[in-house]
Amino acid sequence: MKRRLILFCIICVIGNFLNVFVCRASSMAKSIEKIDFVRVENIKDCQEDFELQNIYITSSKSAYAEFTIPQDGFVKIVTKANTIRQYAEGVTTYLGASTILYRNKNFIQPVGKEVMAGPDQVSETEAVALEKGTYYIQFKISDAVEELGIYGMLQTAVLYQDCSSNESESISTLHKRNQITLDKALSGFISDISPVDYYEFTVSRRTPVKIGYWTNQEGTTQIELFDTSNNKIADGSFTGGMEWFEVEKYVEKGTYYFKISSTARGKSEVRVMKQKYDLTLSYKKPIIYVNTKTEYKEIRYLKGNFYTTDVAATAWDNGTVLGKGKNSFAVNKAGYYTVRITDYTGKMFQTAIYVSDVDNVKPKAPVVSYCKAGQYYVKGKAEAGATVYLKINNSSHLYSAKASSKGVYKVKINYYLFKGDVIQVYAVDKAGNKGRTCKVIIK
Missing domain, CATH: 2.60.40 (Immunoglobulin-like)
Incomplete structure (x- = not known):
């Protein structure tokens, strides 16, 4: 009986604990309201009329919403803190609200800056570049002492400008790269979440390539080209926008990838072009x-x-x-x-x-047919087209002449020969093969 009583007490304690845990978890669960985006032509200078969607506040320091964009693009959130107030100790206080954009449902990775709207004021977040997908907004009530007694309404609109791309990887990485075909343009997108894009291409033979990049936004862009061993083989950077920028490199047959890092957010055009050098x-x-x-x-x-x-x-x-x-x-x-x-x-x-088919046969030694003391030249025969070289008395100075199509040569010297001079004559053929030397003593 005593054991049963102890077991019953333990079960009651566990039950109370679970009840408290479930209640707390329930109170902590976020109620996330789905809202639709408003498509605009130019998010930086929006001229379209749009309606604000109501978000109701009830005894909470925050409200939450989510939206989904079908393609890459720019997003701006407009928020108006309409009638948010807190009643405490007989006093009504009007409150403002700040807007924070997050990339996931855990609300731990903000995108862009937190923007504040005072009581009955309107705020706009900066336009941020986002890949297609679902995003989350936290509306944080400012100056609230506690959660009790807060009620009212704020209004919001998600403005969206489509900047669709045809990248194969919406968020590319070093190991998950966009495939790009030579000489075909690819529309890219640099976002605030992923300001780096990776592209991969293959060349079938040794060829010069030129990587071209264009963006319609101002910023600093760097292009780095790597081989399959991750060795950087070329790079370049530029500052500006609305202009074509290129990095050029002669590459071997194989696969290569390049990395584009940019502070210019938004749409871009990427192209890898084969170059034809005239060589x-x-x-x-x-x-x-x-x-x-x-x-x-x-x-x-x-x-x-x-x-x-x-x-x-x-x-x-x-x-x-x-x-x-x-x-x-x-x-x-x-x-x-x-x-x-x-x-x-x-x-x-x-x-x-x-x-492969080369001439590596050495020419025969030239024949000296005429060399006489008091003369300024030496004549003879050698391999046709070969160059005949002559030196006197083992001097380092060389005289030369080219043998005719019939093999006849005549080497001129700049002083007359003396009796007893020793001349050495050899030939080098068209292929660069050097033949044996012929030695003659002047008589």
Whole structure:
């Protein structure tokens, strides 16, 4: 019997606790009223007539509402604190109300600034850019001593200007990026909730690309381009609005993404464009020809296949620079050759070519048929088209002449030969192969 009595007491205590908890939870539950938005053409200079919706206040320091917008756009909340009053100790006090916009039902993530309307006054929140979805408003009664005795009404309207976009991800992230097709415009949207957008694109071959961005709002915008390893390979920033801004980069075949951060809220246009640089390479054994109509400041080349991300790498310091007006060079080794052009604006771009059929056979030593003391030249025969080099008495100074199509050469020197002088003659063919040296003593 005693045990039953103890058990009964425990059940009563638990029951009372649950009753108090449920009552408190019930009193804390928010009554959220649904309101409709008013569509306007220009939210910053609204000329349309619109009606205010009534929100009734009964013994509470706050009232709550929710609304849903079907597309991305700008939102402004108009609030009038009409007849909110508190009666306490025989005194009636007229109260104002502040408006706070939230992005979720928990009312813990405000968007924009809290705006106050005094008794019988009207307030407007600043226009904020929001993605499509449902949002929540708290109307907080000001100067209320306690919740009891508060009653009356406020009026409100949600003004909405449509700024629809065709982004695949309304709120994009690093791992949830908008897909963009080359050379096709995409309407974007930068919101107050998510002031950063991510876009991803793929190129099927090595190509220069240009990322274009336009916004109809003033602000500072930064574009950062990354490769698949999250390495930043290009960036740029600008301040302003209503103008086209571009970031350009030569990229390899593959997938890339870029990040747009902006203080300019609202609609934007994004486009990734393939660029056509006027640079191609062709090969006719043993010469690589650089084909371009670009007015260039410099052409240089390296042996090997260099990625476009290496366009300014220190390896290019060791590249071979072609002489002014020259747009070809000879090769005698199979493999890749990369050519880089620098134009007069300082912009650099490059491309590569692979050659397999090369001339790597060394030419024979030239034949000296005429060399005589007291003469100013040496004659003979060598491989047709080869360049014949001559030095006297092992001097570092070289004289040269090109062999004709029949292989005949004549090397002129700037003083006459003496008896006993030793001349050394060798040939370098069109491919750059150096042949053996022929040595002759002047008699």
